[in-house]
Amino acid sequence: MKDPLLPHLVEMQSWQQESELVFTFQVAPPEEYGSFRAGQFNMLYLPGMGESAISISGDPADRNHLTHTVRAVGNVTRALHGLRPPARIGLRGPFGRGWPLAAAEGRELLLMAGGIGLAPLRPVLFQALAAPERYQRVTLLLGARSPEEILYSEQLLRWKSDAGLQFLATVDVASAAWRGDVGVITDLVQRAAINPQQTVAMVCGPEIMLRFCARRLRELGVASDAIHVSLERHMQCGTGFCGHCQLGPYFLCKDGPVFAYPAVEPYLMTQEF
Amino acid sequence: MxxxxxxxxxxxxxxxxxxxxxxxxxxxxxxxxxxxxxxxxxxxxxxxxxxxxxxxxxxxxxxxxxxxxxxxxxxxxxxxxPPEEAIFRVQDGEFISCRExxxxxxxxxxxxxxxxxxxxxxxxxxxxxxxxxxxxxxxxxxxxxxxxxxxxxxxxxxxxxxxxxxxxxxxxxxxxxxxxxxxxxxxxxxxxxxxxxxxxxxxxxxxxxxxxxxxxxxxxxxxMQREFATEGIAEALYSALDHPHWDVVAERCLACGNCTQVCPTCFCSSTREHVNPVGLGVTHMRRWESCFAADHSYLSGGVVRPSVKSRYRQWLTHKLAGWELQFGVSGCTGCGRCISWCPVGIDLTEEVAEIRRPL
Amino acid sequence: MRTVGDELRAHPFFAGLSEDCMQLIAGCGEHVVFRSGATIASEGSAANEFYVIERGRVALQLHTSATGALLIQTLDAGDILGWSWLFPPFRWSIEARAMQDVHAIRLDGKCLRGKCDTDPAMGYALMQRFSYIMSQRVEATRLQVLDVYGRANRS
Incomplete structure (x- = not known):
């Protein structure tokens, strides 16, 4: 019997700093890995340190690399920060339910990302911008702490100029040299050209941002069940065995991390749930 | 037969x-x-x-x-x-299953x-x-x-x-x-x-x-002296997440986790790394854990359920409501162990009755 | 050519105000242009006006000795700039600077203050609209202060 808890040994192919604490690295997929869907995650393992759930931030069509963008804040992620190719680490996956891209076909795709919440949404951009005819419009609204912490900025600007991506970013605070927006992501919704009735929204970021974005989108007329969010809890096993990542009746690791907002709203609105 | x-x-x-x-x-x-x-x-x-x-x-x-x-x-x-189980070990850079x-x-x-x-x-x-x-x-x-x-x-x-x-x-x-x-x-x-x-x-x-x-x-x-109304319990509990009685239970609950340890269905576990002193290998272990533990809901950046109230509510709503939606069956079989082994004698059947009582 | 009155009537901020009010307000308005880099208002200066931004981006910034100029918020076309004209001591609490060439309608607050005092219904209607903007800015500021992206998510 195949053991879903036994990692594969994989080799790091590249490592790149994104901002002070955030970095992106690629590993060679294990032989039997198959493919992943945008929004899914892998469990990465470092001997002696443990495992960490990391969303996959690369192109789902790329079968030669598995890309992860990580913020160095825990034991495992800090240790990953110190590794360089050809380091070998453990990997199992992919886990979870991804973004409902099919539901957005023929409609407007609106992505809202906060901070490193852009990582699990980038696969959606790879996929959607490779077949833009499937969507009326693809929009990315991005919130970040400061201009220096905007991820993948060169690639996003390239997608904006060459691939038809409507892209707006705002930061919490900036020096006077910054030419872009300063403010909150919810205000970007008004600045962007979107047709709320046609919109399928995918939102990822801190939980409080999800709540505020969902509220603003609904005020504008986006249907509640067309708002999808990716949630975070401590996903320790990926298989529903360990119980850590539960939110109400859901295991985030296998029923999520992506949910239609109405399904999780009552639980997100309950303090300490 | x-x-x-x-x-x-x-x-x-x-x-x-x-x-x-x-x-x-x-x-x-x-x-x-x-x-x-x-x-x-x-x-x-x-x-x-x-x-x-x-x-x-x-x-x-x-x-x-x-x-x-x-x-x-x-x-x-x-x-x-088992309360503790080796899942795999790392020896000379290879991951070796400990399943036997x-x-x-x-x-x-x-x-x-x-x-x-x-x-x-x-x-x-x-x-x-x-x-x-x-x-x-x-x-x-x-x-x-x-x-x-x-x-x-x-x-x-x-x-x-x-x-x-x-x-x-x-x-x-x-x-x-x-x-x-x-x-x-x-x-x-x-x-x-x-x-x-x-x-x-x-x-x-x-x-x-x-x-x-x-x-x-x-x-x-x-x-059996104890009666427990199970009908419609999932909806009843999920619609009472802000019920004031959770605070009342929390005043008694010690968050000791005895109930989860004696419960025949509780399945939460945590993993840890055991460094073997001989040969410097590492074993990836899994052991029982409890949703009453402070770090059970730990998330980089904080703990989702810091209060005893929130942990008791998590345990009870999961056991009696979440389970039904996750596995098509309640997580409680009426064994009563959690009542016997609670150091302060919290009785879930009474608590549920209180929480189901309309305000 | 659209007049100041036409433009203000089409702006959602003024939607619902009576025609009398609109005529009063339009009478206090004039088109202005600020070149990129120009200071629109400086912290502590007299606040006798507010602006309806028609084109271009405005930076709201504060200076500290440790950080220099810090960008707190940006305003764009459609946004309303300035509420200090409503409250004593009628001083700007933040610096506003044009980040690009900015086209705006400047409304004379001094003149409007007087009209609001004599016409409480209009005063209330304007106050309601400014209060809404303030509540939105407070909400945004709360989120900014929380530093939500600084905290780890999906590490």
Whole structure:
């Protein structure tokens, strides 16, 4: 019997700093890995340190690399920060339910990302911008702490100029040299050209941002069940065995991390749930 | 279906026979002033118990009964989902599975609620994903169940529909009759059970004895003082997440986690890395954990459920509501262990009644 | 050519105001242009006006000796700039600077203050609209202060 808890040994192919604490690295997929869907995650393992759930931030069509963008804040992620190719680490996956891209076909795709919440949404951009005819419009609204912490900025600007991506970013605070927006992501919704009735929204970021974005989108007329969010809890096993990542009746690791907002709203609105 | 009549000597012959075949026979023994489940050679005789919220005492029954007590703090879970288990180890840069072919086990004296609990854990560990350790232990398992001939002060399996009559899934079902000079009605539900019956032999039971079994079960059912309304409980609890009674429970709850440790269905676990001093390898271990632990809901950046109130609410809503939606069945089988072993005697049936009471 | 009045009538901020009010307000308005880099208002200076931004981006910034100029918020076309004209001591609490060429309608607050005092219904209607903007800015500021992206998510 195949053991879903036994990692594969994989080799790091590249490592790149994104901002002070955030970095992106690629590993060679294990032989039997198959493919992943945008929004899914892998469990990465470092001997002696443990495992960490990391969303996959690369192109789902790329079968030669598995890309992860990580913020160095825990034991495992800090240790990953110190590794360089050809380091070998453990990997199992992919886990979870991804973004409902099919539901957005023929409609407007609106992505809202906060901070490193852009990582699990980038696969959606790879996929959607490779077949833009499937969507009326693809929009990315991005919130970040400061201009220096905007991820993948060169690639996003390239997608904006060459691939038809409507892209707006705002930061919490900036020096006077910054030419872009300063403010909150919810205000970007008004600045962007979107047709709320046609919109399928995918939102990822801190939980409080999800709540505020969902509220603003609904005020504008986006249907509640067309708002999808990716949630975070401590996903320790990926298989529903360990119980850590539960939110109400859901295991985030296998029923999520992506949910239609109405399904999780009552639980997100309950303090300490 | 053929029903046999066994003597206490036949029970012993079954234990001896299984052990002779190399089966680990696990069953009740007296230890630490309680009935514990452990590897056994014989069954305890004349033991009873007395249970109330926050209270458990072994008593002497002054008879020859082998199953005259109810549930102690042990659950069968410890053998199928061990408190600590090695998942894999890392040696010379390779990941090596620690899953091994398990011993064949027989659980001797499984009660109706416990059989239900095992089938619930089956759904957790052999569902969307299968845990190979659990699955292989489960495959190599004989279940010798017993109908309860008495209920403890904390039992409420009749309310949850899990007992006191043993349901499906057992290999053998025993019913103890006439405790002063006991004999046993024996039924088989599986081929393995039939094999055990033919190996031990014994006369066929008379029709009257089958009626006696049903009378025992009816009397046990009547003995249960605790009632628990399960209908519509998931919606009721999820719509009462802000009920003020959660604060009232939290004033008593110590967040000790006893309830989760004695619960036959609780399955939360954590992993840790064990660095082997010899050879400097590492073993990736899994062990039981509790949603009452402060760091259970730890997330980089904080703890989702810092208050005792939020942890009790998580436990209770998961057990009684979340489970239904996750596994199609409640996580509570009415065994009452969490009531007996709660140091402050919190009784979930009372708490649920309060929370379901309209404001 | 659209007049100041036409443009203000089409702006959602003024939606629902009576025609009398609109005529009063339009009478206090004029088109202005700020070149990129120009200071529109400086912290502590007299606040006798507010702006309806028609084109271009405005930076709201504060200076500290440790950080220099810090960008707190940006305003764009459609946004309303300035509420200090409503409250004593009528001083700008933040610096506003044009990040690009900014086209705006400047409304004379001094003149409007007087009209609001004599026409409480209009005063209330304007106050309601400014209060809404303030509540939105407070909400945004709360989120900014929380530093939500600084905290780890999906590490």
């Amino acid at each position: 053929l029903m046999q009549r066994w003597t206490p000597r036949d029970l012993q012959a079954l234990i001896d026979g299984l052990r002779a075949e190399g089966v680990r026979v696990l069953g009740p023994r007296v230890g630490d002033a309680a009935i514990l489940y452990d590897e056994i050679e014989t069954l305890p005789i004349g033991c009873g118990d007395e249970q109330a919220p926050g209270h458990y005492r072994l008593t002497a029954r002054h008879d020859q009964s082998r199953f005259g007590y109810n549930l102690g703090p042990s659950t069968w879970k410890q053998f199928l989902f 072919q398990p011993d064949k086990m027989a659980f001797f004296g499984v009660r109706a609620c416990e059989l239900a609990a095992i089938s619930i854990q089956d759904r957790v560990f052999i569902g969307d994903f299968a845990d190979p350790g659990y699955a292989s232990r489960r495959e190599n398992l004989l279940l010798i169940a017993v109908n309860c001939s008495q209920a403890s002060g904390n039992c409420f399996c009749a309310s949850t529909g899990d007992g006191p009559a043993v349901g499906v899934g057992a290999d053998l079902i025993l019913t103890e009759l006439r405790p002063e000079d006991p004999y046993y009605l024996v039924e088989a539900q599986t081929e393995a059970g039939q094999l055990m019956m033919s190996a031990i032999g014994g006369p066929a039971a008379a029709t009257g004895e089958i009626d006696a079994r049903d009378e025992v079960l009816a009397a046990t059912r009547l003995q």
